[in-house]
Amino acid sequence: MLEREITINANLHTYKIRNYVENDAVEIGSFDFMAMLAYQYNGDYQAENIFCAQDEEGHILGAGHLVPDQTWLLLGKADQPADFIYKLNLDISINHNRPGSERVLEDLFISLVSRAKQLRAEHPTKKISISHTIESDDLEEIDFYLSKGFIVRRNHLIMKRDLTEPIPEQSLPKHIKIINWKMKTQEEEEQYLKAEEAADADGLSWSINTLRWTKAGAEWDTFTAFEGEKVIGSVMTWGLGADRSATESIFVLPEWRRKGVAKAVITEALKFLKKQGKTEATLGVFDENAGAISLYKALGYKMLSINIEFGLEI
Numbered sequence: 636m637l638e639r640e641i642t643i644n645a646n647l648h649t650y651k652i653r654n655y656v657e658n659d660a661v662e663i664g665s666f667d668f669m670a671m672l673a674y675q676y677n678g679d680y681q682a683e684n685i686f687c688a689q690d691e692e693g694h695i696l697g698a699g700h701l702v703p704d705q706t707w708l709l710l711g712k713a714d715q716p717a718d719f720i721y722k723l724n725l726d727i728s729i730n731h732n733r734p735g736s737e738r739v740l741e742d743l744f745i746s747l748v749s750r751a752k753q754l755r756a757e758h759p760t761k762k763i764s765i766s767h768t769i770e771s772d773d774l775e776e777i778d779f780y781l782s783k784g785f786i787v788r789r790n791h792l793i794m795k796r797d798l799t800e801p802i803p804e805q806s807l808p809k810h811i812k813i814i815n816w817k818m819k820t821q822e823e824e825e826q827y828l829k830a831e832e833a834a835d836a837d838g839l840s841w842s843i844n845t846l847r848w849t850k851a852g853a854e855w856d857t858f859t860a861f862e863g864e865k866v867i868g869s870v871m872t873w874g875l876g877a878d879r880s881a882t883e884s885i886f887v888l889p890e891w892r893r894k895g896v897a898k899a900v901i902t903e904a905l906k907f908l909k910k911q912g913k914t915e916a917t918l919g920v921f922d923e924n925a926g927a928i929s930l931y932k933a934l935g936y937k938m939l940s941i942n943i944e945f946g947l948e949i
Contacts, residue, residue, distance in 0.1 A: 650696055650739060652746050655685035662695045663687075667728035670698060676851065678844035679703055684754075686746045688739035696736040699727035699743040701751055704766060705839040710758060712838075719837075721758070722766040722946070723751050744783065748949070755949050764946045771941040785945035790922040794936040796882070798909045798916060802935075805899040807860070811867070813903050816859040818850065827859070830866035834886035841884070849873065854880060854911075858903040860887075860896050868896040870904045872916075879915045880908050885927075901934055
């Protein structure tokens with residue numbers, strides 16, 4: 636376990652950087668509720684990869700973590716090209732309820748990068764990168780990460796669908812059924828993840844921990860297309876407040892693309908959300924995915940905002 640004490644100057648209290656312990660959760664929840672939930676309930680977030688800045692009075696001034704990206708799950712698989720980049724996602728939250736807490740940002744960042752280099756040393760022949768995504772209008776945060784050597788990797792386009800507008804029906808062959816699939820068993824969860832992996836060009840999928848954590852969240856549902864017992868496409872939804880829900884994790888198996896499956900599962904999700912009283916649905920798509928962007932535009936999605944993914948190779 637890492638722990639070190641840092642003194643800024645004689646006019647400021649000291650604080651120490653240490654690994655997360657379970658008792659930190661309540662105070663972290665006061666300034667980053669989603670991080671608190673992840674630390675408590677998502678097994679991908681491990682204490683040795685979470686760091687807290689604690690002052691002399693025991694208050695948490697900030698917290699940060701490294702969590703494996705989907706690409707990290709491919710480590711050990713021999714079929715990846717030599718230049719494939721395996722990513723660790725980094726995030727830091729500052730407790731603005733405590734005066735002067737901004738001063739811990741630098742040391743939390745240093746501790747996280749140091750930990751990332753430890754993990755990187757376990758895979759000396761692989762290309763490893765730290766990844767961090769920032770809203771495009773947060774220029775102060777962008778400046779901080781640029782000053783640390785991060786570069787722009789790609790843009791995440793955030794799009795929205797106005798659910799008060801009509802939602803046209805979409806047709807499918809009669810032998811294809813779409814169900815609100817609850818994935819109640821581990822076998823069904825594994826079936827979903829294998830289909831997600833098969834649909835991705837790089838063989839990426841969520842971890843079982845992330846799937847279960849998402850399923851446990853507010854207003855989670857999934858609309859999945861089946862040919863018999865085979866999963867051929869899917870979309871997930873979860874709540875983002877009283878009026879908005881996400882429509883994410885959209886995939887279709889390669890042999891079923893351009894046959895209306897994606898349009899059909901997304902339309903089922905949109906109709907469901909509208910019946911639930913939602914007025915807006917959102918999704919994220921990478922800027923280079925022209926086919927998906929065209930599909931979402933055809934379904935009535937419009938641009939909402941842009942998030943920028945930055946990376947630092949270590």
